[in-house]
Structure formats: structure tokens, C-alpha cells
Amino acid sequence: MRCIVNACMMARASFSEPEEVHRFWRYLNLQHLIAYCGLTDGYNIDNFFGPLVEKYSLLGDEREREEERAYLSTVDVDAEGLRACAMYEVWTLEIAHAQAAMTPLFTPPVHAQLNAEVLNVGNSIKRLYAYSYQVLHFPLSRAT
Numbered sequence: 001m002r003c004i005v006n007a008c009m010m011a012r013a014s015f016s017e018p019e020e021v022h023r024f025w026r027y028l029n030l031q032h033l034i035a036y037c038g039l040t041d042g043y044n045i046d047n048f049f050g051p052l053v054e055k056y057s058l059l060g061d062e063r064e065r066e067e068e069r070a071y072l073s074t075v076d077v078d079a080e081g082l083r084a085c086a087m088y089e090v091w092t093l094e095i096a097h098a099q100a101a102m103t104p105l106f107t108p109p110v111h112a113q114l115n116a117e118v119l120n121v122g123n124s125i126k127r128l129y130a131y132s133y134q135v136l137h138f139p140l141s142r143a144t
Helices: 002-014 018-039 045-055 062-073 077-102 108-133
Strands: none
Touching: 002 018, 002 077, 002 108, 018 045, 018 077, 018 108, 045 077, 062 077, 077 108
8 A cells, every 4th residue: 555655655756747647546546456356265256356446447548448348348357457557557657657758847856766666566566365375284193
């Protein structure tokens, strides 16, 4: 959560377009919601993701909404949640890259730090997935 908050604060302070700050925020939060669905048995698209997306308008304007829904329809979030998280991570990094190219205040050090925060979000989610798929070996011993 700290990385999401840090990234959003940096975007707000350095992006030239408020719409892109909002889209950046949406993608980080969508990535977070997808991770909840993919990593838990209790949360899924119907009882968690969908209601929160609607409540907070996380799928953007009409054009973005159609594009994002089309992408989500190709992914089984429960089985392929990490893939969906990675896509949102890429989309978030693309926004930062585009803003770096067009905003004078978005200096290379700011860009590097923002990318690091976004990558930290993704790496944290990847570690959670790695833990959830970790198989614990139980040594068997024989009593003699």
C-alpha cells in the first residue's frame, strides 16, 4: 500500500495532465484488487472486484471501459491473476513513460523513482503469488 500511495503522490506532483494522474491511480488500484481476487478463495470478480470497480468508477471513461473489460474477459482472474496484475503494471509504467516525454517537471530522477515505486507494487504482488504457490515439503521419518 505504501508504494501505491507514494506512486500516486509523485504522479500528482509531477504529471502535467490530471486525467493521466487519475488513470495512473486507477491502474494501480485495479492491480491491487486483481491481486486480492487471485490470491484468496473468498474474493472473486463477482463479490469483490466488480462491486468495488463500480463503486469507485475504476474502469474509466466509455472507451477505456470497453478496452479494459475486453482485456479482463480474456483472463481468468482466479487462475491467472498474476497475468492481469502484470498487464496493469505495464499500463501504469506506460503512463509514466509518456508523461516523462512531455512534462518538463518530470525529470529523470523523478521518473526513475516513480518507476521504482510501480515496480515495487508489482514485485510485492509477485512475492505474494510466489508464497501462495510454495509447496512445503514434509520430511518423513521412520521410527526404528
